[in-house]
Amino acid sequence: MHKYFLAGCMSVLSLTHLAIAVAETDDEIADAAPKAAFMVPLAERSLLTDVVAIPTAGFAAVGERGHILLSADGRQWQQAQVPVQALLTSVYFVDADYGWAVGHDATILHTQDGGKSWQIQQFLPQLDKPLMDVYFFDRQRGMAIGAYGMYYTTQDGGDSWHKAFYLALASEEDQEFLAELAETDPESYLLERESVLPHFNRLMVQGDEILMVGEAGFVAVSQDGGENWQRLENFYNGSLFDVHRTKQGSLLVAGLRGNVFRSTDDGESWQDISLPQSATLNSIFEDEQGQLFLTGNAGTLLLSSDDGQTFRDLSQTDGRAILNGLPLAGQLVLVTETGVRLTSISKSE
Template sequence: MPVKKSIFSALLLVPVFVFGQASNNSFLAPLASESLLLDIAHHNGHFVAVGERGHILRSQDAKQWQQLEVPTLATLTAVDFEQNHAWAVGHDATIVTSQDGGLTWQLQYQAPELEKPLLDVLFFDENHGIAIGAYGLFLRSKDGGKHWEKEMHPELLNPDDIEYMDELKQEDEDFYLQELQSILPNLNRVSFDGSKLYLAGEKGLLASSDDLGLTWQRMEIDYIGSFFDIQLTASGRLLAAGLRGNVFEWQDEQWLAIESGTSFTFNSIVSVDGNTTLILGNNGAILRLTGTKVDFKQTDDNKALISAVVSANSVIAVSEVGVKTWASEGQHE
């Protein structure tokens, strides 16, 4: 299962109420590959990208893209593959699925009444997976997505809210559960290293889980801004990135800041190889970490880079203006 995720933070949480007609089919647009795309996966020789208005695109060479028919107009924020099965999630708590490598898609779940977007999805095998989103929204399936069950994780509460919520729980259990659904932080990104889960979210939330997300332990940090990705990279470094150019590395049981040289928000962390990691962000930001060396540059058009995969010495990224590619050791095209 590929480990890659991202978020275009300034856009995703604002228009969650706009895409209310999630049961309609996506519109086949001739310039879909140049529109807002929010995640990309590489599976079995094909690339699949997802984005606004229910767009799902598929390509063999990352140059020619085919837009697929999708049974939703909801903006799709993330996609994940396990074997030949795929799942994409998005606004209106929408989940669509494919059982043929991303060629055809079916609506699996949606709950527009929640008024919460799903922001990431991750499957451990063809049956067991989780989907996460705004205000602590957490769904789990153990049958490939045929049924999804909600979970509440109060252990992810901001430490400043714990005492208030404990008192509320003792006074009024029903109101406690209602309040919990509005006070939990946004869950932006989840990643899996094969044994441990990592979670990045709002208000300084970084957490880990040793039991596939049934319970979580916060990884405390002296920072209260939002994080949009956390990854154990191919070089063995556990990195977290988020608002205002903030990048941290987990060392000796603590988070240490890495000077990025920018205040642009970072959206995703991408392993190039066992020595090099890219961190992509708004305004075309590209931070390259190679050992202890840190290099920063921007794309010529300054458009937000949101997610990427690396294949055959190329970086294939999705952005606010569609797909972008460049040599993994070279300059942006």
Template sequence: MKKTIAACIAATFAVTYSSTALAEEAFMAPLVEQSVLLDIDANSFVVIVGERGHVLLSEDGKSFHQKLVPTQSTLTATTVVGENIWAVGHDAVILHSSDKGETWEIQNYQPDLQRPFLDVLFFDEKQGIATGAYGLFYRTLDGGKTWTAERHASLLDPMDQEYLEEIRKEDEDFYQQELESILPHLNRVTLDGDTLYMAGEAGLLAKSTNMGESWERYYVDYTGSFFDIKPLDESTVLAVGLRGNIFVNRNQGEWEYVQTCSTSTLNSILVGSESKIYALGNNGMMVSAQRPLPTSMRDPYANPSDCEADEGIEVSQIKDKAALLNATQFNGISIAVSANGIKTLNLK
């Protein structure tokens, strides 16, 4: 695929927040483990985040304790590096703890921006990025002491990029306004070795080999939203998204469709083993697939009653039908977060 030449436009100022506008401390909820929880990450311990600033930690993956944090903004994503934890969410909030969640600081808080962060990823203890709605993209080089806003035109569809470049020839200010208005939601970033992957709105799948400073957008015959992208091995990348859509890319070829006959939106990917993967979705749906993943022609106009899932595909549903948002494996336990709290998955 032809690489785009549109460069990212970075703001020339560090993002700051007003200490007088800080949100209230999170409410210590007695039933927090049953609340709306949106993301999970783990290394030597587990971190879970969710609505109203809820942050839960566990050392064993079984017993969770809520931590007091200085925000009631909904937290949508978290990441762990060593003993450092970052959590991001609504009101463009970015929280940080350097001591495994015992104490917290606000690194960014911009409710007037009216754009939530949807994911956060750190390459090491100093360098990280936070991504979100309408192309929201912030970068730090100092562990979050300062964050710089960037805009990445290369994440747009090639036709939109062409349109913007024509505008830019005439009016740079209008170009910047249009760029900001049409950038898609940046839903998920995933790091594998030196390659950074992104999934987003309007068919956005992209990769970067320089920590997201520039991007190469994939061509996918699909214009709906993607919510997760994950490499399965050196030659296979999987993406899932709206209305149950699953696509797989092998050996940097074309993205191929995986037929599951399920139309529930898929939010995340969990690698169960070398031979089996799971996609977790709304309505408590779980799609399991045997590798190598089967593929078929995608027909968006096909009658659902005539659908036949590809070989090796199984669809199941958890008992309470709560939306499953993300999951991780820790100490041999498959832990998921959902609209009804923490779930332990029984993966066959």
């Protein structure tokens, strides 16, 4: 029997940035071959984890059991044919045709027709690790990150994916330990470096700048498209699940137990932002007017009109977890544990 639950505390073996743990049946674990997602009549009411705009072509959402949904207007959704049943955690389109989705079993899927059909580029159930986010700079250069420090890159549109390791993403203590081990015991070095990195949860990319957040207050920045990284000094010990640079240039990070931090000096210092809710926060996004939204567990939906300094409570009364969202003509398209929801945000609010 499948079990889905929203957890305030995260287990190492089941971490996702959505605070959702999935227990698979023995049969599914034993059978490593991918199985196509079932086409179901109410897929838009299933657990969905991410939603994005497809440039000039509508919207795409992903979620449980390999569900990928497409919409031209954010209101009517159709399920796409998908070759896996893994929980999908993130989707990204670089243009109207080329997109990628990632998820559990280190799954990476690719489409060249705007999401109508998908092909497997990577499926590694033996790893039992989820990928959490994916980004492409263009049709060729991309990256995917996930639990246990998983970090994959591609230079050929995903035809081949290569595992990457950056020593700078480890803590200072672990960097020193690994540097010594590399000299004295190269074989042990290769084994140990697999266990020293935190879970990577979310990417934010603007030009050549990449910010990445994760477990135990992890925040890192690259100014050259991921070629080199700098790990920022820890300011919080809990997991962070999203990062966003606002239109005014401030940085926001959000995570466990309603913790939100704001920086106006590119991460040199952080201010703890007081919120009217304490539920785990899953995502941050912004509309064209510069209004910021936080979504989270227990129906949490918060709005800021002052660049993230204060937030108002617009939480949903049904208490269902909201995993992500995006603005749409004065409304919000939200993906939740019970599917897609279109929510109006009136000017009076």
